[in-house]
Amino acid sequence: MNGGEGPRSFYAQNSSLQRSAFEAQKRLIDEAIANNFDYTTITTSASNKNLITIADLGCSTGPNTFIAIHTITQAIKNHYYHHTHEPLSDHHQNLEFQVFFSDQVSNDFNTLFKNIPSNRSYFACGVPGNFRGRLFPKQSLHFVHSASALHWLSRVPKDIMDGSNCRAWNKGRIHHTDAPKEVGEAYEAQFKEDLVNFLNARAEEVVGNGLVALQIPTSPDVIVADDEEIHPARVFELLGSSLMDMARLGIMKEEKVDSFNLPIFYSPIKGVKAIVEENEYFSVEKMEALNLENFYSVPNVYTFVSLFRVVMEDLIKKHFGGAIVDELFDRFTQKVLEFPDIMNPKKLKIVMLFVLLKRKM
Numbered sequence: 001m002n003g004g005e006g007p008r009s010f011y012a013q014n015s016s017l018q019r020s021a022f023e024a025q026k027r028l029i030d031e032a033i034a035n036n037f038d039y040t041t042i043t044t045s046a047s048n049k050n051l052i053t054i055a056d057l058g059c060s061t062g063p064n065t066f067i068a069i070h071t072i073t074q075a076i077k078n079h080y081y082h083h084t085h086e087p088l089s090d091h092h093q094n095l096e097f098q099v100f101f102s103d104q105v106s107n108d109f110n111t112l113f114k115n116i117p118s119n120r121s122y123f124a125c126g127v128p129g130n131f132r133g134r135l136f137p138k139q140s141l142h143f144v145h146s147a148s149a150l151h152w153l154s155r156v157p158k159d160i161m162d163g164s165n166c167r168a169w170n171k172g173r174i175h176h177t178d179a180p181k182e183v184g185e186a187y188e189a190q191f192k193e194d195l196v197n198f199l200n201a202r203a204e205e206v207v208g209n210g211l212v213a214l215q216i217p218t219s220p221d222v223i224v225a226d227d228e229e230i231h232p233a234r235v236f237e238l239l240g241s242s243l244m245d246m247a248r249l250g251i252m253k254e255e256k257v258d259s260f261n262l263p264i265f266y267s268p269i270k271g272v273k274a275i276v277e278e279n280e281y282f283s284v285e286k287m288e289a290l291n292l293e294n295f296y297s298v299p300n301v302y303t304f305v306s307l308f309r310v311v312m313e314d315l316i317k318k319h320f321g322g323a324i325v326d327e328l329f330d331r332f333t334q335k336v337l338e339f340p341d342i343m344n345p346k347k348l349k350i351v352m353l354f355v356l357l358k359r360k361m
């Protein structure tokens, strides 16, 4: 994710889709805490009985993470009040929150902490590391949140990079749309391995009855008609064909494009459902597709392109070098203009899936 504060690179200015998803998710977080936050069990397991620990995994640089944490802490305070039935002021003074903002070591934590709300009602920490593995001590977290992050794979599925495995080799593309089915299957297998690792690590870290609220960008199980419903990975097809155009013009070698694939997967909803239901440590309390229509509209092509540029630019620079980036995104912009339906949120079927899990005792 691009850090810094330039107009094109600053995640905060180019994360309106993620922000809308969080607005749409707010009601579900409130309900999740009101119906499932087991205050008694949680506080008796900690040495400081008034300390609630919360982690946001894949927090990026803000401000969405701050909005998420504000919603979660407010909802817990409200719940605490209803639970204890005692005057708000006394108990609010006792309740303390420790919030862990966590992301990859390469995340721009300086920008994150520079923008952290000054009037916050929690103690803040940064936790660098890969959320596919352990990040926290055993049974130390009461609430885990992660939004718009689990569709990132830990690596490009290795079979699709292997020129000798001709069915799965993803020549001439950078993703699985329009590819042999083996390419899609390799992406699906990597997504499964990654989500299982994520859940198993959280199973160690979350206290009994603790909650894990995930918002995962997914795709519908079935795309009905191509002109009415567009698979979200089609965006990557346009980017891939822009790269291939540049290779044909000799701006880069075709092999360089063949060896580049995006480590992103919008799993079908049923894939996520199967993985979370199979997990023995958590019960699934809720799964709901967020309705973004009231929260999100794409104003113009440049905003649309920026939404994707901010998350992909770093990867592209690492593989192809920085010199091609502006031309690539100019070409991508032209392709989007030729296929404007792809910007229409009613047609581009990114399904933001809300999943609420509770750690079994």
Ligand SMILES: C[S@@+](CC[C@H](N)C(=O)[O-])C[C@H]1O[C@@H](n2cnc3c(N)ncnc32)[C@H](O)[C@@H]1O
Binding pocket: 001, 015, 018, 019, 057, 058, 059, 060, 061, 064, 065, 102, 103, 104, 107, 129, 130, 131, 132, 146, 147, 148, 149, 152, 154, 311
């Ligand atoms: C699109 S941003 C979402 C940021 C924020 N949660 C939001 O909703 O606006 C995805 C974030 O997930 C982080 N991420 C992806 N894979 C990760 C991993 N394996 N471990 C930790 N963070 C990861 C990325 O670094 C990036 O900051």
